[in-house]
Amino acid sequence: MPETTPQEGTPAYEPTQRTVPTRSKERASYDRELVHAILDESYVCHLGFIRDGAPVVLPTLYGRVDERLYVHGSTGSRPLRMAGRASGEGTDPGLAVCLTVTHVDGLVLARSAFHHSINYRSVVVHGVAHEVTDPQERSAALDAIVEHVVPGRSHDSRPGNSRELAATAVLRLDLDEVSAKVRTGGPNDEPEDTALPHWTGVVPLVRGYGTPIPADDLDPSVTLPDYLSAL
Amino acid sequence: MPETTPQEGTPAYEPTQRTVPTRSKERASYDRELVHAILDESYVCHLGFIRDGAPVVLPTLYGRVDERLYVHGSTGSRPLRMAGRASGEGTDPGLAVCLTVTHVDGLVLARSAFHHSINYRSVVVHGVAHEVTDPQERSAALDAIVEHVVPGRSHDSRPGNSRELAATAVLRLDLDEVSAKVRTGGPNDEPEDTALPHWTGVVPLVRGYGTPIPADDLDPSVTLPDYLSAL
Numbered sequence: 001m002p003e004t005t006p007q008e009g010t011p012a013y014e015p016t017q018r019t020v021p022t023r024s025k026e027r028a029s030y031d032r033e034l035v036h037a038i039l040d041e042s043y044v045c046h047l048g049f050i051r052d053g054a055p056v057v058l059p060t061l062y063g064r065v066d067e068r069l070y071v072h073g074s075t076g077s078r079p080l081r082m083a084g085r086a087s088g089e090g091t092d093p094g095l096a097v098c099l100t101v102t103h104v105d106g107l108v109l110a111r112s113a114f115h116h117s118i119n120y121r122s123v124v125v126h127g128v129a130h131e132v133t134d135p136q137e138r139s140a141a142l143d144a145i146v147e148h149v150v151p152g153r154s155h156d157s158r159p160g161n162s163r164e165l166a167a168t169a170v171l172r173l174d175l176d177e178v179s180a181k182v183r184t185g186g187p188n189d190e191p192e193d194t195a196l197p198h199w200t201g202v203v204p205l206v207r208g209y210g211t212p213i214p215a216d217d218l219d220p221s222v223t224l225p226d227y228l229s230a231l
Numbered sequence: 232m233p234e235t236t237p238q239e240g241t242p243a244y245e246p247t248q249r250t251v252p253t254r255s256k257e258r259a260s261y262d263r264e265l266v267h268a269i270l271d272e273s274y275v276c277h278l279g280f281i282r283d284g285a286p287v288v289l290p291t292l293y294g295r296v297d298e299r300l301y302v303h304g305s306t307g308s309r310p311l312r313m314a315g316r317a318s319g320e321g322t323d324p325g326l327a328v329c330l331t332v333t334h335v336d337g338l339v340l341a342r343s344a345f346h347h348s349i350n351y352r353s354v355v356v357h358g359v360a361h362e363v364t365d366p367q368e369r370s371a372a373l374d375a376i377v378e379h380v381v382p383g384r385s386h387d388s389r390p391g392n393s394r395e396l397a398a399t400a401v402l403r404l405d406l407d408e409v410s411a412k413v414r415t416g417g418p419n420d421e422p423e424d425t426a427l428p429h430w431t432g433v434v435p436l437v438r439g440y441g442t443p444i445p446a447d448d449l450d451p452s453v454t455l456p457d458y459l460s461a462l
Binding site (some may be wrong): 018022023043044046047048049050051052053054055056057058059061073074076077078096097098099100102104106107109110111112113114116117118120122124126142143145146149150153154156157158159160161164168186187189193194195196197198199200201202203204205206207208209210211212213214215216217218219222223224225228231 | 249253254274275277278279280281282283284285286287288289290292304305307308309327328329330331333335337338340341342343344345347348349351353355357373374376377380381384385387388389390391392395399417418420424425426427428429430431432433434435436437438439440441442443444445446447448449450453454455456459462
């Protein structure tokens with residue numbers, strides 16, 4: 001039987017100097033499906049950029065369409081002003097960014113303080129974000145951001161009108177220079193610590209949904225849609 | 232009855248140009264107790280810094296001691312090499328950073344796509360991180376990082392030995408230029424959208440702990456400590 005690789009059909013991202021970690025190399029992955037899964041499961045990313053020579057990291061919503069990530073915001077917000085049409089001379093210089101998504105899956109309690117850790121899955125995307133001006137791509141991007149919050153929702157809400165769309169800037173970041181990093185499993189205690197009397201293992205963190213809270217002005221005849229009761 | 236302010240007894244952080252948001256100013260807060268509570272509840276922060284002229288955002292554990300945050304890592308890791316003693320001429324140039332912590336508390340589903348949002352609490356800290364070299368402060372910082380993962384744990388694990396301590400760099404970031412941003416409550420729909428047939432409200436996100444998983448080599452006579460069964 002021919003050997004298959006996990007990347008078959010979905011070639012992995014090409015590692016670059018800045019996506020190969022200096023530490024814990026064995027935790028790094030460039031697998032597209034893993035990267036997509038980590039990205040799709042989170043609600044916010046942390047978007048890093050440089051302003052006045054200093055780093056800035058802001059949480060923001062995002063959406064994914066195939067190999068493109070989108071973030072959006074007011075045309076008056078800082079990162080969106082810094083990229084795209086609002087930045088100056090009609091050209092789009094783009095904005096150098098680093099977009100990071102992290103899930104914390106468990107607390108790893110080792111016998112030694114040194115080996116305490118967390119189980120996590122993270123994705124780091126490096127690149128230059130550009131403002132999206134094509135109306136069709138903007139519309140698809142905004143739908144993707146709403147779908148990212150709740151799948152099914154973009155078809156069950158009023159689309160943006162011209163005033164709202166004019167007030168919204170959309171940035172695109174291609175998934176090109178990308179890596180995932182994953183830690184799973186138990187503590188890595190030193191062999192000489194095995195006899196120590198401390199409990200050791202993993203405390204899993206779990207995430208779930210509470211009961212939906214209707215808005216005060218919701219017409220009581222409007223029932224909870226299937227895509228929400230399924231959560 | 233005299234009016235009291237939330238800051239009484241704990242003066243708020245002084246707003247600066249970069250901690251006053253350009254958007255949604257009403258969500259910003261400089262209240263110390265709020266900032267501390269948001270910081271203390273999270274497991275990882277997202278640490279932003281500049282490397283080779285580009286922004287980098289990495290998730291990392293951290294700890295807080297009063298008005299100081301600490302992050303740690305291998306002396307070989309990139310941000311830790313870039314600050315402190317390893318960076319060059321024996322001086323400590325520090326590393327300009329932005330450290331951000333975010334909790335996502337709920338999905339805000341409006342009748343219009345435009346007003347979709349999330350309820351969240353975030354803290355953004357700007358500053359210059361410096362390597363900690365004082366042995367007592369290093370020890371307190373490492374304890375704080377372990378305590379941040381599980382309160383009570385630093386007294387129930389083997390402290391770092393000289394080899395482990397030599398391999399660990401600790402950075403300090405003072406809580407000085409700090410802001411919190413909080414969104415709570417329901418959707419902000421447009422009055423003219425009230426009659427639309429879409430369900431609207433908030434889906435709360437909840438977080439909890441799963442059943443602790445003992446390490447494979449744990450002596451079965453070692454029982455779960457109180458500080459873990461209390462989680």
